[in-house]
Structures are given as structure tokens and as C-alpha cells.
Amino acid sequence: MEIKIVSKSGILPEYKTPGSAGFDITAFLEEPVTLKPGERRLIPTGLFMEIPDGYEAQVRGRSGLALKNGIGLVNGIGTIDSDYRGEIGVILINWGQEDFVISNGDRIAQVVISRCEQAVFRWADELSKTERGAGGFGHTGV
Numbered sequence: 001m002e003i004k005i006v007s008k009s010g011i012l013p014e015y016k017t018p019g020s021a022g023f024d025i026t027a028f029l030e031e032p033v034t035l036k037p038g039e040r041r042l043i044p045t046g047l048f049m050e051i052p053d054g055y056e057a058q059v060r061g062r063s064g065l066a067l068k069n070g071i072g073l074v075n076g077i078g079t080i081d082s083d084y085r086g087e088i089g090v091i092l093i094n095w096g097q098e099d100f101v102i103s104n105g106d107r108i109a110q111v112v113i114s115r116c117e118q119a120v121f122r123w124a125d126e127l128s129k130t131e132r133g134a135g136g137f138g139h140t141g142v
Helices: 063-069
Strands: 004-007 023-026 033-035 040-044 047-050 055-060 071-073 077-080 089-094 100-102 107-115
Antiparallel strands (some): 004 047, 023 107, 040 089, 055 107, 071 089
């Protein structure tokens, strides 16, 4: 699959290993940003992508930032739709206990390209029965 990318930094993202599901994206900043504990900020990447119809780009946190510094994505996973043409921004949060400094070029998230479909919704008076039924949120006791 080919994806057109405009990069303000002049650097294209890349997969780090042949088995990588995602590619890292970096901060595009004029000056460092400090995230205080509990603070969230939209961090620009300088990237603009043309995602093919029938696909989405999933912006995900980096496990190393989460484990070492408590840095994650506020919304868990962000979706970039195929018709979006604006700059990719990453909403980071500092769940850690110390200030965290983000500098230009720091790897702040990863992106996974995934196939997706739009559903056709139909009115119904009832749904089919299943063994689980309406059980949820720990109903199995695990």
C-alpha cells in the first residue's frame, strides 16, 4: 500500500523492523514542551497523510514512554479518517509524577494502518439471543 505524506520536517516515517505493525511519529516543535503531571497537550507532528478509502490510521501510545515516564494518549487510540487532510496531532498526557520534556524530533506515538468498513444500520424491534445476553463488565467473574 502506498500512502502520500507531506512532512514539514522533511523526514518520512519508517517501520523500524520488518515485523513492525506500526511506525513511529515524532514531535514537530519550535521549542521544547514540558508536560507537568496530570497535564495534557496537543503535540504537532508536521505530518499530513492521504489515507486510502477503506482504511484508517490508528495513533497509539509508545510502550516505552508509558512504562518509563507515564506518558500516554488521552483518548487511548486516536483515529485518522481517510478523508482527513489536516496535520496529525497527538494528544499526550503525563500520568507520571515528574515533569516530562518533549523536544523536536522526539518519538511520541506510533501509527498502525488498518482496514475498516462502514456499517449499514437497520432498525430492529429485538436482537437475536446469545448465551451471554446482556451480561457485561465482569459478568463472568474474571
